[in-house]
Amino acid sequence: MDGTTLAGAAAIPTLGLDWRIDAVGNLDGDGRDELIWRNYANGRNVRWVMNGGEIVSGADIATPLPNPNWEIRGAIDINYDGLDDLVWVNTASSESVAWLMQGSTLIASQPLSPLPSASWSLTV
């Protein structure tokens, strides 16, 4: 994008139907966002470093989280270290947690205040 004008478009490779892009964030602090994929069948989470429509590199994030009730709701720098972190919500229990990240490496897991009820939703 160039402001509100579409400057160009590029097709990116796709994964199977079990995969979803749950977040876009800069987990390695290089100033460029990555695509964060989650596989809701097996719990794998993958980070794609992109350059336009090309995948520069891809890596699994931490260990798989097989419970499909956990959804990545976004990437934001929770601990102000300049690296975006992943915000998770469990849609069954309303628990929420932040994964403090350094690239693809999970540094720490930080529970967040629970949502008031299942009717609430957290989006970053």
Ligand SMILES: [Ca+2]
């Ligand atoms: Ca980056």
Ligand SMILES: [Ca+2]
């Ligand atoms: Ca951070």
